[in-house]
Amino acid sequence: MRPADAPSPVLCARGLVSRRGVPGGPAPLDFDLHAGQLLNVQGANGSGKTSLLRMLAGLLRPLAGAVFNADGDVRRDPAAHYARTAYLGHGNGLSGDLTALENLRCALHVAGTPHADAAIAACLRTWRLDACLHAPAARLSQGQGRRLALAAVVLGAKPLWLLDEPDAGLDAASLEQLRQALEAHLAAGGAAVVASHRAPATCASHTQTLNMDDYADAGYAVSVGAA
Incomplete structure (x- = not known):
C-alpha cells in the first residue's frame, strides 16, 4: 500500500x-x-x-x-x-515548407513554451542539426526529421x-x-x-x-x- x-x-x-x-x-x-x-x-x-x-x-x-x-x-x-504532456507519434509533425528553425518556433509556440532563436539554434547543434537550421524540413532525411521532432520535445520541457x-x-x-x-x-x-x-x-x-x-x-x- x-x-x-x-x-x-x-x-x-x-x-x-x-x-x-x-x-x-x-x-x-x-x-x-x-x-x-x-x-x-x-x-x-x-x-x-x-x-x-x-x-x-x-x-x-x-x-x-x-x-x-x-x-x-x-x-x-x-x-x-x-x-x-509532450506526445511524439510515428509522424514528426513537421511542415515541409518551413525550415528547421521555423518548425521549432511554431511547435514551441503551440506548446506554450516559446524559446528565443538562439536557444533553438543551440538545441539544434546538440542534435547535430545546425547545418539544417535554415533548410526546409522537406529536404531533411528521415533521421534528421526525427531528431528535429525530438529537439522540440526536449525544448518543450514538459513533465511527461x-x-x-x-x-x-x-x-x-x-x-x-x-x-x-x-x-x-x-x-x-x-x-x-x-x-x-x-x-x-x-x-x-x-x-x-x-x-x-x-x-x-x-x-x-x-x-x-x-x-
Whole structure:
C-alpha cells in the first residue's frame, strides 16, 4: 500500500482496455508512473503500443478504465493534461515548407513554451542539426526529421513525455543523444512512456517494462510496477 504522504503518480492507468479489445482480447492494465520513472512499452507490430500511448495522451478514448494524473481523471480537464504532456507519434509533425528553425518556433509556440532563436539554434547543434537550421524540413532525411521532432520535445520541457518509437531512423550517435535526453529528463523529475522495439539504455532502477504481447494474451488484470 502506498503511504498516505507519498507523492501522487505523474500518470497512472486503472483497468485500462484499448478499443482494440474484444471479448477474450487484452486484459485490463494498471500501472503507476512516478517522477523520475520510465515505462518501456515493448511488443510486436499491431500489439497495441500506439493505441496505449494515444490513450495516455488523451487522444483515444479507452474501451474501459481510465487514465489519471495528479489532478484526477485526465478527461475532466484535457487541456491541463495536454499542457503538461509532450506526445511524439510515428509522424514528426513537421511542415515541409518551413525550415528547421521555423518548425521549432511554431511547435514551441503551440506548446506554450516559446524559446528565443538562439536557444533553438543551440538545441539544434546538440542534435547535430545546425547545418539544417535554415533548410526546409522537406529536404531533411528521415533521421534528421526525427531528431528535429525530438529537439522540440526536449525544448518543450514538459513533465511527461509519451514517445512512440522515438528511435526510428536514428543512427548510433543519435540513439546516444536520445538516451542522454531521457536520462536528463528523468533526473530533473520528469517521467516518460516510450514505445520501442529496443529497450532504452536508461538506468534499470528507473525503468519499468510492459510487454504488450504478454498483456494481450493475459486472461487476468495486468499490473506494471504498481505502488
